[in-house]
Amino acid sequence: MKLIWRLKSLNKYNNWIFKLAIATLFLGLAFRFFFYQSTSLEPNIETTFADGTELSKEPVSSVGSSKPPPVTVDISRPPLAVDIPKPTSSANTSKGSLPADLQEPDNETPQKELNAGKCDLFTGDWIPHPSGPMYTNSSCSLIEGHQNCMRNGRTDSGYLFWRWNPRDCQLPPFNARRFLEVMRNKRWALIGDSISRNHVQSLLCMLSTVDQAVEVYHDEEYKSKRWHFPSYNFSITNIWSPFLVKAAIFEDNNGVSTSEVQLQLDKLDTNWTNLYQSLDYMIISTGKWFLKAAIYHDNDTVVGCHICPGKNLTEKGFVFAYEKALRYAMNFIATSKHKGMIFFRTSTPDHFENGEWHNGGNCTKTTPAKEGEIELKDLNKILRTVELAEFEKASAKAAENGVNLKLLDFTNLLLSRPDGHPGPYRQFHPFAQDKDAKVQNDCLHWCLPGPIDYWNDVIMEMAING
Numbered sequence: 001m002k003l004i005w006r007l008k009s010l011n012k013y014n015n016w017i018f019k020l021a022i023a024t025l026f027l028g029l030a031f032r033f034f035f036y037q038s039t040s041l042e043p044n045i046e047t048t049f050a051d052g053t054e055l056s057k058e059p060v061s062s063v064g065s066s067k068p069p070p071v072t073v074d075i076s077r078p079p080l081a082v083d084i085p086k087p088t089s090s091a092n093t094s095k096g097s098l099p100a101d102l103q104e105p106d107n108e109t110p111q112k113e114l115n116a117g118k119c120d121l122f123t124g125d126w127i128p129h130p131s132g133p134m135y136t137n138s139s140c141s142l143i144e145g146h147q148n149c150m151r152n153g154r155t156d157s158g159y160l161f162w163r164w165n166p167r168d169c170q171l172p173p174f175n176a177r178r179f180l181e182v183m184r185n186k187r188w189a190l191i192g193d194s195i196s197r198n199h200v201q202s203l204l205c206m207l208s209t210v211d212q213a214v215e216v217y218h219d220e221e222y223k224s225k226r227w228h229f230p231s232y233n234f235s236i237t238n239i240w241s242p243f244l245v246k247a248a249i250f251e252d253n254n255g256v257s258t259s260e261v262q263l264q265l266d267k268l269d270t271n272w273t274n275l276y277q278s279l280d281y282m283i284i285s286t287g288k289w290f291l292k293a294a295i296y297h298d299n300d301t302v303v304g305c306h307i308c309p310g311k312n313l314t315e316k317g318f319v320f321a322y323e324k325a326l327r328y329a330m331n332f333i334a335t336s337k338h339k340g341m342i343f344f345r346t347s348t349p350d351h352f353e354n355g356e357w358h359n360g361g362n363c364t365k366t367t368p369a370k371e372g373e374i375e376l377k378d379l380n381k382i383l384r385t386v387e388l389a390e391f392e393k394a395s396a397k398a399a400e401n402g403v404n405l406k407l408l409d410f411t412n413l414l415l416s417r418p419d420g421h422p423g424p425y426r427q428f429h430p431f432a433q434d435k436d437a438k439v440q441n442d443c444l445h446w447c448l449p450g451p452i453d454y455w456n457d458v459i460m461e462m463a464i465n466g
């Protein structure tokens with residue numbers, strides 16, 4: 001059986017003839033995808049790996065044109081003269097205390113202008129950072145078990161000693177104290193799926209080096225949470241809304257899908273829209289959940305589905321739903337008269353090799369990749385293409401309405417960090433019993449501390465100086 005990705009509308013705003021078709025449908029395969037829903041930080045969540053879901057495979061070929069998809073990551077510039085050196089051997093993780101170097105001077109590129117507002121913070125390189133992250137698994141208690149690579153026994157630590165360095169501008173390191181001072185009395189929210197949760201924990205850990213975050217709210221399922229920093233009357237809410245639109249998700253106690261997601265493409269999820277006007281800053285994202293098997297509703301009518309054999313419904317392909325949902329969410333934002341700052345973050349690339357997450361894929365690198373070494377996977381390209389196109393349209397409209405909408409596109413930053421994922425260390429000491437144990441790898445989420453900590457450098461720069 002064939003699935004058709006309908007990318008017609010992409011053609012409208014791209015000059016490429018871009019038709020992707022054909023992917024295999026995996027009947028009978030009960031894939032487990034690890035956008036697991038468990039969010040409690042209690043140790044006993046180690047076993048809840050996944051919410052089961054059916055996931056279509058990446059498209060295996062493009063049809064109609066051999067041209068690449070319209071938006072690709074530009075990694076074609078001339079190779080760097082220098083290979084990325086390994087961190088010095090003196091760098092290690094034994095720092096028990098914090099914060100080692102909040103004010104670490106950046107004197108590596110003094111000639112760069114401090115005009116981050118005008119330069120591209122998303123094009124850069126990972127450079128050695130001997131002093132390492134500002135927090136550790138011991139100094140921060142808010143790291144989810146699955147991403148707590150240090151505690152889980154990851155043996156190498158080289159991945160911790162790199163810092164993101166934009167090419168044409170100076171990016172000061174995240175300064176937790178200054179951030180909290182500027183954000184006094186402000187409310188932030190990170191809205192999205194488990195990658196947003198991954199990010200919120202990174203931000204909380206960095207801020208906790210200055211003031212302890214107090215959890216002041218969680219929903220019944222521990223999916224959405226809010227923390228307060230009492231000395232600064234500053235709050236961060238993590239809002240669980242993996243689709244941004246209304247969705248009924250059916251999962252059993254183990255997080256295995258028992259039925260297709262029922263997705264309302266023309267109704268926004270009130271989990272975030274109810275809080276929207278009360279927030280000062282938001283980072284909104286979505287992505288991989290749209291790959292799941294789903295029935296699509298529009299105007300209370302079933303209009304099609306994605307991966308629903310035997311249902312006598314039109315297979316629409318996930319791009320159909322992704323475009324529609326994203327356009328709706330973006331339109332809501334762009335016309336909202338919101339007075340704060342809203343970041344739209346593109347979805348993040350994964351680094352599964354030798355397979356995918358469900359069939360033994362792993363990620364074994366321990367250093368950042370060299371430029372051009374890793375290409376963005378087709379599936380990630382497709383998602384990002386839709387995201388950038390919808391952002392672009394919304395951003396014009398937002399500007400007209402005085403809405404401050406900004407793009408966070410960390411694709412380049414993350415693509416070169418295949419070493420930053422938990423891999424087998426999503427579990428606690430996976431090889432303690434059997435050094436050859438077969439364990440499922442996570443090459444999608446990010447170790448904490450880890451590369452996504454440097455998102456916060458960029459976000460702080462944009463929020464404060466941008």
Ligand SMILES: *[C@@H]1O[C@H](CO)[C@@H](O)[C@H](O)[C@H]1NC(C)=O
Pocket residue numbers: 089090091092093094
């Ligand atoms: C890590 O650093 C500490 C203090 O700088 C040092 O005592 C220790 O030997 C180092 N460990 C390794 C494995 O390099």
Ligand SMILES: *[C@@H]1O[C@H](CO)[C@@H](O)[C@H](O)[C@H]1NC(C)=O
Pocket residue numbers: 137138150151152
């Ligand atoms: C942090 O990780 C180290 C191993 O790197 C481990 O010995 C320690 O128990 C962990 N601490 C916490 C609080 O998880």
Ligand SMILES: *[C@@H]1O[C@H](CO)[C@@H](O)[C@H](O)[C@H]1NC(C)=O
Pocket residue numbers: 185186187233
């Ligand atoms: C704390 O911040 C909220 C806005 O986030 C504001 O409404 C409230 O008045 C502030 N409280 C104090 C004590 O300043």
Ligand SMILES: *[C@@H]1O[C@H](CO)[C@@H](O)[C@H](O)[C@H]1NC(C)=O
Pocket residue numbers: 219220221222223224240241242243245246247248249269271
């Ligand atoms: C909204 O939040 C609730 C509670 O966390 C969650 O069960 C529900 O799935 C969320 N809604 C959507 C559309 O994801």
Ligand SMILES: *[C@@H]1O[C@H](CO)[C@@H](O)[C@H](O)[C@H]1NC(C)=O
Pocket residue numbers: 299
């Ligand atoms: C939605 O459905 C109702 C009745 O089913 C119809 O009257 C209305 O025109 C539809 N709206 C749109 C935008 O198609």
Ligand SMILES: *[C@@H]1O[C@H](CO)[C@@H](O)[C@H](O)[C@H]1NC(C)=O
Pocket residue numbers: 312
């Ligand atoms: C499938 O749907 C079409 C159009 O809705 C309908 O004509 C047809 O009878 C249905 N087939 C089955 C097997 O239900």
Ligand SMILES: *[C@@H]1O[C@H](CO)[C@@H](O)[C@H](O)[C@H]1NC(C)=O
Pocket residue numbers: 353354360361362364
């Ligand atoms: C990664 O997967 C490949 C293919 O299954 C396997 O040969 C290799 O040993 C794996 N590496 C690790 C470190 O598990």
